[in-house]
Amino acid sequence: MSDFEGLVAIVTGGAGGIGLATAKLLTSRGAKVAVLDLETEGLPDDVFGVRADVGDDARVEAAVEAVVERFGRLDIVVNNAGIPAVGDVATNSSEEWLNVLNVNVVGMVRVARYALPHLRRSPAASIVNTCSIVAWAGHQTRTLYSASKGAVYSLTLAMATDHAREGIRVNCVAPGTADTPWVEKQLQGTEDPEAARESLLKFLVPGRLVTADEVAGAIAYLASPLSSASVGMMLAVDGGQHSLRLRPQDQQHLIGR
Template identity: 40%
Template structure:
């Protein structure tokens, strides 16, 4: 007789940004399946409501929230609404992101502010408003989505590379400052993942089939990652399995950085 494995996040509440699609959606679904109550946050309210509704229909407990993570008022509101709904905030996944294709001197100030605002400022603001609630309850876990591009720059993505490197630095700072107070903070560094964002980039090329084949050929494992694979890494970092892990960046890139 096979024994059922206990759910890893039973009794926990989690807030996940960028959870209307891709990696964030996979995180929300997996965390709910592992027993967490989940705040599904996305700039696209309809996308957040779809994911939250499907989690609820499957027997989970989720709430959909619309938020622009580059705005302090939005971040404060999403945290407060999560705490009001679930009574606490145990896990924060700062996952929302955006990218703009441009080299440094061709990046407009507006595009720089957009990318840094979502990818880096959003991590700062989410953490800023979540940490006080975590401290009241004796601790918590923060998982920030950085990128393999924080370690090995991607051509034509100046703002994105800068933002994701900044996420890694902020992650380490938070880990050091709050370790003695029960908060762990780590970063995920995904490689190229077969997400809606990457799918859109591929579709914009003159030969999408050739572009996908090229992307896959660059990966030592010979394929793109799947959102669910990144979500499983996030689950590890946010669960008690990683109770002695803080201040690190977990690379989940199919071997790309090892080349």
Template identity: 40%
Template sequence: MTKRLENQVAIVTGAGSGIGRETALIFAAEGANVVVADFNLEAAQQTVELIGREENAPKAAAFKVNVSNSEDAEALVNFTIETFKKLDILVNNAGIGVPGTVLTTKEDDWDRIFSVNVKGIYQISRFAIPKMKEFGGGNIVNVSSIAAIVAVPDRAAYGASKGAVLALTKAMAADHVKDNIRVNCICPGTVDTPWVGRMVSNYADPADARAKMVARQPIGRLGTPEEMAEAILYLASPSASFATGSALILDGGFTAFKLPS
């Protein structure tokens, strides 16, 4: 049976853990060579090691990157071309967030969130797209959030940045459809990632905080990184060949309806 990404080359940012790691793993399982990009090089190397454990695994390479830095972004794309000779898929997954309203969010945190979550997509994409055009097209999948669609209290900067990701996805799709480049995004709800684990651990009662988080989910549980990776795989694969400018919501019903009080 033909693998869905056979002989394709992908960059996945934020691939040292969580959704990014699972995306890199599933891409490799489906035949893609993967550049595992992360600010934490050791974490990226661990992902590469996990890929290498699979029988007949494609090639994978780790790369340390600050996605908001122009020189890093260009170096990442150049490394990909030098290593694998082409670029078919870009997954802009790297992202950060801190709790806060517009009154409580520090200016440095606001700038840092937008630098990674929005400028990071701009930086990597502006170097990746010309290479994709050279090879006849490609696919870009950005990771937004349900915070782009509904208000999430105490997440002002994060929600604003993910709203920008959603808008940027549509703009990029419109600009590059003529280049045979599809651009889509996923909008995850609450996903059980290391980042969520760290956030919960900051509460006085982490177990209670996690229980309340789960209780808010209509489906009765948190999402998994593997579920998000499957959706990213779909959007990056030929199965989604008619999809561009789309936002795929994966939130266990959170944005669709309210639980009875």
């Protein structure tokens, strides 16, 4: 496919995981891609790396301008940068709350704010925010992270409403438990990583983790000019994790009420 031919995209948090998979996919489909991340070493040769911290206004503004200076335009923003948090409401300090919300929510605001003047000149402007199914599905020990992603969902809907008539589409993807470095780190931090993985996979409907490439495919769908009718969407990529409930094999004959 070449639906992104001639378009320029920014992917934040694009040096690894879902962001890197997205950068590679958009490039393969014709886009010129710039990755904004804290570290940009090891990126593919055809991806433009810009060191930036989405938690810092000045660095975000400078990074966006560096991309436009290099490519002459900006059409697509993938707001993917984010940081995790584990714990219930009593676990995380006030400082951690402020830091996570600053990166996961206000970071997206910063990038969108400085991208808007350039997106308004694009014939195919699109913003895709990386949300999560924990925005609307309660998961244990994810209070802070869930709150940040719930804010991302609300932010997406509000932005979509504000900018739809300017020709700027805003949507979000909501991954389930994905095969990313963060999830692997969480598993390795348990007493028995293999047992923890087996328990997790039993909880997941397909019996496996969502892949970074699958999430990237959903991001590309929403960002593509071919999806011009998709506005204000939340696209779940979770293997049915939120909406489906499978019984154990020996209980499939039971009918719930």
